[in-house]
Amino acid sequence: MSPTTTTIPAPPQPVGAVRSGVRRMKYDGAIAPVLAFVVFFGVYLAINPGLLTRFQLQSAANLIAPLALIALGQLLIVLIGGIDISIGAITSLCNVVFATQIANLSGPGALLMCIATGVLCGALNGALVAYANLPAIAVTLATAFIFAALARQILDRPGGALSEEIYLITSGELVPFVPISVVWLALIAVALWFFLQRTAFGRQVYGVGSGRQAVQSAGLKPRLTILVTFMISGGLVALGSILLAGSTLTGDPRSGDPYLLNSIAVVALSGAAFAGGxxxxxxxxxxxxxLGMVGNLLFFAGINSYWQYVISALIILAVVVIPRLVGFAVRTSTLRRKHDE
Known part of the structure; x- marks a missing residue:
C-alpha cells in the first residue's frame, strides 16, 4: 500500500477589509498605541486590581473621556499640519458657558450654546490660518489669551448651576459596569472615523496635511478645508468640556489648563505625524x-499630580527625539558599511 500524505490546510488569510485596516493602522502609527495600551493595561491591573470595580471604572472613564475628545480635536489640527495652542482656553470657555447657561436655558439649549461657542472659536482660528495665511501656532497662541479672558469674564471662580441630572446623563452609568461617558466617546469617535475615512471631505483633511499644493492642483479648496477642520475641532473640544463639567458638577475658568499639554502628548503618543497627513x-x-491611567496611578500612589505634566513632556520629547536618534543611527551604520566595503 502506498503511503498517503495528509495535507494540513493553511489558515485562512485575512479578508481584504481586515488587511487594509491593519495597513492603515500601520501607516497612521496606531500599532504602537494599541500595543502600549495592552501592555500598560496589564501592568495597571497588576498594580491596582481594583480598577475593575464599578467605582474605579466610572472614575477612570470620566477622566479619560474628556481628554480623548479634546485630544481628537487637537488631532484634527495636527492632520492639516498645524497645532492648536488655544485648545485649553477653548475648553475653559465652553466649560463655563455650559455651566452658567444651564440655569438660563434648557439642557439642550445650553448644550447647543456650548457647541456653538466651540465652533465659533474654531472658526476664528481657522479663518486667520486659512485666509490670512498666518501660522496656526501663532494664531492660536494669541487667541488663547482672548478665550481665557472671556472665560474669566463669564465666571471668575468655580461655580455654575449643574445638577445631579447632568451628571447622570454625562458621567453616570448606562448599565452597571458601563460608564455612559465611554458610550458618548465611542459614538463620537466612530462618527469622526466615518467622516475622515468614508467622505471626500475627510480625505481632503489628510490631503491638506500631506500636500496642500497637490490638493489645490486637483481643483479642491484647501482653505475651506482648513476652516471647517478648525470648526469641527472646536465642536469636539466643546463636547469634551461638557463631559468634564458633568463629571465635576462645576464650571471652572481654568478647567482647560491641563488639556493643552496633555492633548499634545496624547497626539504624540498616538503616532500621528506633526507635519500633517x-x-x-x-x-x-x-x-x-x-495617559489617563498614568494619572490614576499617580493619584492612588499618593504622588503629586503635577508629575503627570512631566510625563506628558517626556512623551512629547521622546516622540521628537527618538526618530532622530534612530535615523542618525541608521545613517551612521550605512556610512560605516560603505566605508568597510
Whole structure:
C-alpha cells in the first residue's frame, strides 16, 4: 500500500477589509498605541486590581473621556499640519458657558450654546490660518489669551448651576459596569472615523496635511478645508468640556489648563505625524486611556499630580527625539558599511 500524505490546510488569510485596516493602522502609527495600551493595561491591573470595580471604572472613564475628545480635536489640527495652542482656553470657555447657561436655558439649549461657542472659536482660528495665511501656532497662541479672558469674564471662580441630572446623563452609568461617558466617546469617535475615512471631505483633511499644493492642483479648496477642520475641532473640544463639567458638577475658568499639554502628548503618543497627513482616531483614544491611567496611578500612589505634566513632556520629547536618534543611527551604520566595503 502506498503511503498517503495528509495535507494540513493553511489558515485562512485575512479578508481584504481586515488587511487594509491593519495597513492603515500601520501607516497612521496606531500599532504602537494599541500595543502600549495592552501592555500598560496589564501592568495597571497588576498594580491596582481594583480598577475593575464599578467605582474605579466610572472614575477612570470620566477622566479619560474628556481628554480623548479634546485630544481628537487637537488631532484634527495636527492632520492639516498645524497645532492648536488655544485648545485649553477653548475648553475653559465652553466649560463655563455650559455651566452658567444651564440655569438660563434648557439642557439642550445650553448644550447647543456650548457647541456653538466651540465652533465659533474654531472658526476664528481657522479663518486667520486659512485666509490670512498666518501660522496656526501663532494664531492660536494669541487667541488663547482672548478665550481665557472671556472665560474669566463669564465666571471668575468655580461655580455654575449643574445638577445631579447632568451628571447622570454625562458621567453616570448606562448599565452597571458601563460608564455612559465611554458610550458618548465611542459614538463620537466612530462618527469622526466615518467622516475622515468614508467622505471626500475627510480625505481632503489628510490631503491638506500631506500636500496642500497637490490638493489645490486637483481643483479642491484647501482653505475651506482648513476652516471647517478648525470648526469641527472646536465642536469636539466643546463636547469634551461638557463631559468634564458633568463629571465635576462645576464650571471652572481654568478647567482647560491641563488639556493643552496633555492633548499634545496624547497626539504624540498616538503616532500621528506633526507635519500633517497622518493620524489615527483609535490610536488617539487609546493614547488618552494610557495617559489617563498614568494619572490614576499617580493619584492612588499618593504622588503629586503635577508629575503627570512631566510625563506628558517626556512623551512629547521622546516622540521628537527618538526618530532622530534612530535615523542618525541608521545613517551612521550605512556610512560605516560603505566605508568597510
Amino acid at each position: 497622518r493620524g489615527s482616531i483609535l490610536g488617539t483614544v487609546l493614547a488618552a486611556a494610557v
